[in-house]
Amino acid sequence: MSRRLLDYGPTAALLECEDLSEVLGLLPLLRVQAPINEVVPGARTVLLRLGEALTQADRQRLLTMAPVAIDDIEPTPIRIDVDYSGEDLAEVADEIGATPDEVVRRHTGQIWTVGFCGFAPGFAYLQGEHSRLRVRRRPSPRTRVPAGSVGLADIWSGIYPREGPGGWRLIGRTEAVLWDLNRASPALLQPGGRVHFIAIAS
Amino acid sequence: MILVEETGPLALIEDLGRSGFAHLGVSPSGAADRSACALANRLVGNAEGAAVVEVTLGGLVITTSKLHWLAVTGAPTQLWIDNQPTSSHTVLSVRLGERLRIEPPEEGVRNYLAVRGGLFAPKTLGSRSTDVLSGLGPSLLRPGDTIDVGHPTGVLPGIDIAPPRRPSKQLEVLPGPRRDWFTDEAWDRLVSARWTTSIDADRVAVRLEGPRLARRVADELPSEGLIRGAIQIPPAGQPLIFLADHPVTGGYPVVGVLTDRSADHAAQLRPGDGVSFHG
Numbered sequence: 001m002s003r004r005l006l007d008y009g010p011t012a013a014l015l016e017c018e019d020l021s022e023v024l025g026l027l028p029l030l031r032v033q034a035p036i037n038e039v040v041p042g043a044r045t046v047l048l049r050l051g052e053a054l055t056q057a058d059r060q061r062l063l064t065m066a067p068v069a070i071d072d073i074e075p076t077p078i079r080i081d082v083d084y085s086g087e088d089l090a091e092v093a094d095e096i097g098a099t100p101d102e103v104v105r106r107h108t109g110q111i112w113t114v115g116f117c118g119f120a121p122g123f124a125y126l127q128g129e130h131s132r133l134r135v136r137r138r139p140s141p142r143t144r145v146p147a148g149s150v151g152l153a154d155i156w157s158g159i160y161p162r163e164g165p166g167g168w169r170l171i172g173r174t175e176a177v178l179w180d181l182n183r184a185s186p187a188l189l190q191p192g193g194r195v196h197f198i199a200i201a202s
Numbered sequence: 203m204i205l206v207e208e209t210g211p212l213a214l215i216e217d218l219g220r221s222g223f224a225h226l227g228v229s230p231s232g233a234a235d236r237s238a239c240a241l242a243n244r245l246v247g248n249a250e251g252a253a254v255v256e257v258t259l260g261g262l263v264i265t266t267s268k269l270h271w272l273a274v275t276g277a278p279t280q281l282w283i284d285n286q287p288t289s290s291h292t293v294l295s296v297r298l299g300e301r302l303r304i305e306p307p308e309e310g311v312r313n314y315l316a317v318r319g320g321l322f323a324p325k326t327l328g329s330r331s332t333d334v335l336s337g338l339g340p341s342l343l344r345p346g347d348t349i350d351v352g353h354p355t356g357v358l359p360g361i362d363i364a365p366p367r368r369p370s371k372q373l374e375v376l377p378g379p380r381r382d383w384f385t386d387e388a389w390d391r392l393v394s395a396r397w398t399t400s401i402d403a404d405r406v407a408v409r410l411e412g413p414r415l416a417r418r419v420a421d422e423l424p425s426e427g428l429i430r431g432a433i434q435i436p437p438a439g440q441p442l443i444f445l446a447d448h449p450v451t452g453g454y455p456v457v458g459v460l461t462d463r464s465a466d467h468a469a470q471l472r473p474g475d476g477v478s479f480h481g
Contacts, residue, residue, distance in 0.1 A: 006379035009459035012429050014379040040224040040427035042451050045379075047427025049221075117227035118425055118451035121336050124227075125425070181326060187226040 003063050005054075008047070013054060015046045015062055020115050020127055024192045025067025033061070041116040041191045043125070070113065070192060077111050077194035080159070082150050085202050086170035088138070092152060095135050103171060106133050107197055112157055114193040122161035122179030124189035131155045141167035148174045150197070157197075159189075203267035204317060206347040207301070210261020213343040215321060216314075216446075218251035220329035220338075224450045230430065231333035234405050234446045234469035235312050236462070238276040241364055242316035245273035245293050247356035252320030253330040255343065257313040260306030264315075269297045270351060271318035271358065277310025277470055278366040292363040310369040310470035311403075318358070322350035334405050335447040369470035373443075373460050375479040378432060380423065380455030388415040392433075392457065392479055397441070399475040405447040408471050414439030415457065425451040431465035433458040443468045 003022070006014040015030070017023045023041050030039045030046060035054070040047040054062070084104045093100045112126035137153045142165060145151075149160045151168030160166060161178035178188050189195065206213070216239065219232025233239030233256055240250035255262065260279060274281055274290040281288045282303040283296060290313065296302050304313055323330040323340045332339040343349075375393065397410040415435050428434070428449060434442045436454045443460065445468065458479070460468060471477060 007377050007381070008379050008429065008456075009376050009431065010461065012459075014426065016379075038222055038224060040450060042426030043424030045424075045426040047224075047429070049224075049429070116425065116451060117225060118449060119227065121223075121227045121338065185226075186327070191225055 005059055005062055010053065011050055013048045013050060015048060017044055017046065019044060020113070021070055022067050024070045024073065024113065024115070026065065027192060028068060028073060029065055030062075043115055073192040074194055077196040078188065079196050079198055080174050080176050081198050081200045082107075082172040082174045083202050084172040084199055086150065086172045088169040089171045092135050092169050092171055096133065103133065104199055107157065107171065108199050112195040112197070114189045114191050114195065115156075116191055117187065117189075120161055120164060122187040122189070123158060124187070124193075126157040126189070126195055127155060128157065133157070135169050137167040138169060141165050145170065146173070148176065148178075150174055203351060204270070204321070204349040205265045205267065206262070206343050206345060206349070207265060208261060208263040208345055209343050210257060210259060210304070210306070212258035213262050214256045214332040214334075215253050215323050215340045215343065215349070216256040216331045217253040217329055219331050219446065220327045223327050224427070227450055228327060228336060228338065229333060229448055229450050230446065231331040231339065232329065232446050233314060233331075235276055235314070235466045237466045238312070239314045239316075242273045242275040242314040243320070244359065245275070245291075245361060245364060246271050246316050246318035247354060247358045248316060248318065248320050249356070252316065252352070253323055254321060255315040255349075257304055257315060259311060260304050260313065262304045262313075262315065264302050265300065266296050266298060269295055271295055272302065273316050274304060274313050275316075275364070275366070276313035277307030277369060279307040279313055280305040289363065291366045293358065293361070309472065311472050312469060317351050319354045320352040322352050333447050335449065370464070370467045371471070371475055371477050373464040373467055373477060373479050375433065375458040375460055375464070375481060378456040378458045379426070381457055383417055383419040383423075383455045384435070384457050385416050385418045388417070389457070391415060392441070393481050395478070397477045399471040399473050399477060401473045403471060403473055405445055407445060407448060408443045408468055410441045410443070410477060412440065415441070417455070423453050423455050425453045428452045428456070429459065431460035431462065431468065432456045433460065445469050
């Protein structure tokens with residue numbers, strides 16, 4: 001499937017890409033492209049907030065521009081220490097037919113890429129190099145998930161930046177601060193960033 | 203300084219929101235009815251994006267620490283200064299010891315109180331807006347709160363009255379990014395049906411009740427960016443119009459999107475209101 005530009009009213013457009021790598025590879029280019037004021041990545045799309053309507057030439061450029069290689073954007077992964085004693089670890093292991101140790105090995109044994117954010121400030125959807133950790137969400141969400149909980153849902157991994165409700169399967173916990181308004185960039189994880197999870201003792 | 207005596211059901215500090223952080227999961231937020239916020243500010247000679255109080259279903263009562271120039275816009279409503287009935291959509295002076303009360307509007311939901319000089323509150327990510335979804339920005343106003351007022355910069359425009367706009371219940375819709383996930387009959391139904399505003403209406407979204415809109419594509423939609431005025435159709439088939447505090451991404455298809463003006467009108471829909479869309 002090729003790239004498409006979808007209507008989104010007079011002040012926005014949605015650029016549908018081949019996959020997440022293309023989304024992330026286009027982001028740095030789209031950010032500096034007039035008349036685009038703001039770009040918001042999704043799993044397969046980039047929302048473009050526009051200062052003015054796109055011309056035919058703009059549209060042509062958006063549909064043909066070559067993405068940059070994502071390894072060039074954020075080459076060094078952020079290291080996140082995780083205590084893998086999450087409440088759902090055994091259940092996750094059962095679902096994918098592995099031992100809890102194997103779940104941890106699969107989670108720590110690959111580099112994760114931040115695809116996009118959503119759900120809460122600083123909540124990043126992380127995509128792995130392989131999908132051998134694919135699990136369903138909980139049938140009903142928990143009303144209270146502690147901040148720093150590391151979870152899985154579908155192909156994604158994510159870390160809850162603060163306490164709140166949530167339906168992801170919890171496999172561990174980290175002390176890393178995902179969201180801090182007193183930092184130059186409040187979000188630790190930003191689209192295009194890389195993450196390497198490290199298992200630490202409970 | 204403004205002293206809050208009563209807040210009514212919900213009173214919040216809002217400006218025109220924070221842009222540029224949606225990729226980190228932060229919605230734009232800001233006044234739900236943006237043109238009403240801008241008008242209130244223009245009436246008192248403020249920049250359009252100065253912070254105001256967004257009043258939900260009336261009930262705000264304030265006093266001031268000295269003479270302040272104020273304006274109230276948004277849904278048509280009745281104001282009182284002490285026992286004196288007075289009008290919205292005009293410039294008012296409220297002196298020390300006088301008490302301004304905003305009645306619940308006859309129709310619509312939200313009023314905007316601007317004070318000459320602009321309301322002061324700490325900025326979070328460039329904005330003074332309270333975002334009820336993410337919890338960013340100032341806390342909900344409570345009785346006993348005081349709000350500082352900034353220094354006037356612009357001149358008073360010398361306008362007597364800016365006639366209130368009756369909230370329109372006919373909303374202008376344009377095709378959204380996933381229009382093609384729905385049948386043509388579904389689109390015709392969207393623009394021909396009479397919808398009812400559900401009880402589930404807040405600054406995040408307004409849910410509508412009416413016929414079910416059938417999908418042509420049954421796939422699961424990978425999460426994608428949302429904007430104010432986007433009309434999303436969850437699996438049950440009933441539309442959801444996103445307002446200022448919308449989530450930044452969502453996993454259900456957006457069939458259509460409102461114009462900015464109609465998104466302002468959507469922010470004035472009250473549970474039970476009939477609504478229709480036109481293309």
